Amino acid sequence: MPTKPNLNPPMAEENDQLRALCLSAAKDLHAECLAVLEEGNDSIESGNEPHQVLAGSHISGCGKPLVQLLQRQADKLFQVYSFSPLAPLDETLALLKRRLDDLITISYSKFYAYPFKDLPVCWRQLYTDASIMKFACLYLSCPPASQPSTVLLDEMVWSLDRALILAGAAGERRGRRWIDKAFSLLENAWPALPRPDDAHGLESDHTRPHKRRRLSDESIKLWRDTPSFSTHEVFTPPIKLPVKRIQAISLERFQAHLSQQTEKGRGPLPLVISGLSDEWPARTTHPWDKPAYLLSRTFGGRRLVPVELGRSYVDEGWGQKIIPFGEFLANYIDPATREPANEQTPPDKIRKIGYLAQHQLLTQLPQLCSDITVPDYCYTVPPGHPTDPSQDQPELDTPQLNAWLGPPGTITPLHTDPYHNLLVQVVGRKYVRLYAPHETPRMRARGKEGGVEMANTSKWDVGVFEGWDDPEGEEETDERKREDFGKVDYLECILDPGDTLYIPIGFWHYVRGLTVARQNVGLDIGG
Amino acid sequence: MEELYATGFNAWNQLRFEEGADSSDEPDDISSFTCVLRDDEGIDAVWPFFSYTLESFAGFSDVVQVVAYDTGFAALSSTGQVYTWGDERFAICLGRDTDDDNPAHRPALVEDLQDLPTGRIVKIAAAGYILAALTAGNDLYCWGHPGRSSPTLNGLTDRPSPIDIDDNDIADVGVGESHLIALTSGGQVYVVGDNTNGQLVDSTNSSWTEKFLPNRTEEFG
Numbered sequence: 001m002p003t004k005p006n007l008n009p010p011m012a013e014e015n016d017q018l019r020a021l022c023l024s025a026a027k028d029l030h031a032e033c034l035a036v037l038e039e040g041n042d043s044i045e046s047g048n049e050p051h052q053v054l055a056g057s058h059i060s061g062c063g064k065p066l067v068q069l070l071q072r073q074a075d076k077l078f079q080v081y082s083f084s085p086l087a088p089l090d091e092t093l094a095l096l097k098r099r100l101d102d103l104i105t106i107s108y109s110k111f112y113a114y115p116f117k118d119l120p121v122c123w124r125q126l127y128t129d130a131s132i133m134k135f136a137c138l139y140l141s142c143p144p145a146s147q148p149s150t151v152l153l154d155e156m157v158w159s160l161d162r163a164l165i166l167a168g169a170a171g172e173r174r175g176r177r178w179i180d181k182a183f184s185l186l187e188n189a190w191p192a193l194p195r196p197d198d199a200h201g202l203e204s205d206h207t208r209p210h211k212r213r214r215l216s217d218e219s220i221k222l223w224r225d226t227p228s229f230s231t232h233e234v235f236t237p238p239i240k241l242p243v244k245r246i247q248a249i250s251l252e253r254f255q256a257h258l259s260q261q262t263e264k265g266r267g268p269l270p271l272v273i274s275g276l277s278d279e280w281p282a283r284t285t286h287p288w289d290k291p292a293y294l295l296s297r298t299f300g301g302r303r304l305v306p307v308e309l310g311r312s313y314v315d316e317g318w319g320q321k322i323i324p325f326g327e328f329l330a331n332y333i334d335p336a337t338r339e340p341a342n343e344q345t346p347p348d349k350i351r352k353i354g355y356l357a358q359h360q361l362l363t364q365l366p367q368l369c370s371d372i373t374v375p376d377y378c379y380t381v382p383p384g385h386p387t388d389p390s391q392d393q394p395e396l397d398t399p400q401l402n403a404w405l406g407p408p409g410t411i412t413p414l415h416t417d418p419y420h421n422l423l424v425q426v427v428g429r430k431y432v433r434l435y436a437p438h439e440t441p442r443m444r445a446r447g448k449e450g451g452v453e454m455a456n457t458s459k460w461d462v463g464v465f466e467g468w469d470d471p472e473g474e475e476e477t478d479e480r481k482r483e484d485f486g487k488v489d490y491l492e493c494i495l496d497p498g499d500t501l502y503i504p505i506g507f508w509h510y511v512r513g514l515t516v517a518r519q520n521v522g523l524d525i526g527g
Numbered sequence: 528m529e530e531l532y533a534t535g536f537n538a539w540n541q542l543r544f545e546e547g548a549d550s551s552d553e554p555d556d557i558s559s560f561t562c563v564l565r566d567d568e569g570i571d572a573v574w575p576f577f578s579y580t581l582e583s584f585a586g587f588s589d590v591v592q593v594v595a596y597d598t599g600f601a602a603l604s605s606t607g608q609v610y611t612w613g614d615e616r617f618a619i620c621l622g623r624d625t626d627d628d629n630p631a632h633r634p635a636l637v638e639d640l641q642d643l644p645t646g647r648i649v650k651i652a653a654a655g656y657i658l659a660a661l662t663a664g665n666d667l668y669c670w671g672h673p674g675r676s677s678p679t680l681n682g683l684t685d686r687p688s689p690i691d692i693d694d695n696d697i698a699d700v701g702v703g704e705s706h707l708i709a710l711t712s713g714g715q716v717y718v719v720g721d722n723t724n725g726q727l728v729d730s731t732n733s734s735w736t737e738k739f740l741p742n743r744t745e746e747f748g
Contacts, residue, residue: 098556
């Protein structure tokens with residue numbers, strides 16, 4: 001075949017690949033749905049071998065009418081974009097989009113109807129596949145080699161990111177793999193798009209990397225002159241009973257710490273380990289303390305993140321919403337960087353507190369995952385729960401990674417986790433207080449609240465108890481109980497960037513952000 | 528001759544009753560009240576797709592109606608008592624208090640629907656996160672979750688409260704995933720809620736709006 005003269009725009013290759021990816025998803029999904037429907041028809045009488053195409057498909061659980069509806073949309077999408085040289089009729093396209101939205105709405109209603117742990121995976125796959133089709137529909141409707149409008153691009157990101165965040169991108173034939181690939185092609189296809197809101201003032205054109213692959217050793221220089229998050233500290237709690245602090249130790253010595261039997265079989269104590277993350281790209285070449293860097297890795301701040309609104313998840317009026325990362329940074333994390341001339345904005349004019357908490361950000365954004373290294377400590381064999389073996393969880397295949405990013409004053413209330421945890425502070429500072437598992441009877445664990453089990457969360461608000469915060473809800477007025485809680489032994493620490501806190505299983509911990517922006521990554525040990 | 532008019536979500540052509548409807552095209556929603564069934568024999572009952580589930584319940588002997596919403600059920604007895612049960616995370620849909628004696632997941636009486644000014648409850652309806660009940664004297668009561676989906680009904684709360692629709696007596700009510708439809712004793716049709724699929728004919732509305740059926744002489748279908 002003769003080589004075509006290169007008249008196309010530079011990123012045509014990514015565009016072609018993404019078109020092909022969209023069409024093959026539609027074709028495969030159509031085949032998968034047909035196979036599911038056929039299977040439903042013959043399995044009862046004939047007991048045929050399952051179709052090859054059915055391996056890993058959960059979609060049949062959604063029932064025949066919905067599988068048919070999905071199959072027809074996948075087929076329609078493939079037909080209108082693979083054969084016809086003409087753009088589809090507006091009405092055809094509008095109905096296709098509406099039907100995909102209907103499928104998304106119907107599957108999403110099941111996310112409410114079931115507690116998430118009981119949600120059948122078929123609904124997550126239906127949500128994901130309908131979202132992939134919606135993305136494909138939006139993408140393919142944009143003529144080749146033309147630049148999509150900002151609105152269209154936001155809609156595309158919205159479809160796929162919601163499937164990642166809400167549905168966990170379920171489904172084995174497409175699922176997360178497909179979405180990661182589509183995002184990677186999309187971000188490379190239009191590398192130099194204007195930012196959704198260029199008024200942020202967080203980066204200027206010459207510092208913004210135009211393509212990910214240009215990020216290299218130049219990186220440090222590239223980001224050095226861009227603003228960092230503010231390190232202003234509103235309030236610093238005094239430290240009276242510090243957690244033991246050590247320099248990074250070998251895997252063997254860490255395992256020995258985990259295995260040691262402290263008095264009365266109470267298991268290992270918390271540790272602050274410094275020096276463990278000094279070489280992470282997140283703290284060197286790919287600086288997470290630079291808003292400009294984070295925006296460059298989130299499609300110019302377009303990628304969506306789930307944000308908790310409210311100071312703490314036990315407060316009245318607490319809620320969650322999904323917003324673009326750029327909007328989250330500008331409106332909730334570092335408003336000062338958005339309006340540099342206006343730093344004296346009175347605190348009451350700043351919006352409600354927004355907190356990106358316990359989100360698998362690094363799974364959603366694999367491009368950030370290479371900025372950290374999972375510490376070897378995660379591959380140790382930790383002991384079980386010291387006082388309550390019923391809390392022990394099956395061993396993890398891979399460590400769970402969660403990320404937190406929030407403004408000062410956000411707290412994670414006193415609670416326990418079902419895993420040993422390493423909390424790595426990357427940006428900013430954080431106060432942590434810990435109470436041992438054997439103090440559980442004095443922690444005033446909550447019960448079921450509004451049908452949701454809250455037994456892992458304490459009724460005590462450490463900040464209010466210590467007089468650092470004004471009470472938000474009802475305060476414990478029983479002096480005897482307050483006196484009793486005041487006598488419970490605890491450990492506390494302030495984590496600086498680079499510090500790693502080891503939290504043993506069952507330890508109650510209260511976490512409080514001190515600086516304007518702070519990020520940490522939590523890694524659960526085991527596996 | 529009886530006629531059935533319908534509007535709204537029609538992804539499976541479930542609102543079209545004609546024999547031999549062309550199945551090669553994707554069925555579109557219907558976004559105006561359209562005569563979908565005309566039957567000289569009379570129409571006995573039409574059950575909206577995806578919305579009502581009728582089943583017997585062993586716990587009561589005189590239950591005349593059971594309806595389901597997304598996370599629970601309501602049952603009506605022949606003497607007008609309404610019982611609700613369901614997921615305690617959405618206790619707001621139960622229309623009653625929950626406690627150890629009357630947990631969310633066991634049927635318990637909705638006391639606010641007893642001793643009403645216009646008589647006992649004669650019909651209930653539910654879907655999504657909204658429940659409705661009609662009295663013998665043609666008053667409509669609604670309760671449920673106001674914010675689960677797009678605007679449904681202004682002032683919906685966790686307790687049954689009387690709904691005023693331009694001072695009309697209400698003869699019948701239907702509840703969809705995120706909209707309601709009511710028939711007045713004078714034969715007017717009112718709708719409220721979400722219009723994504725043409726359920727409300729023209730636009731989403733959180734207040735009751737009267738809708739007019741086409742002239743009965745219009746072409747069938």
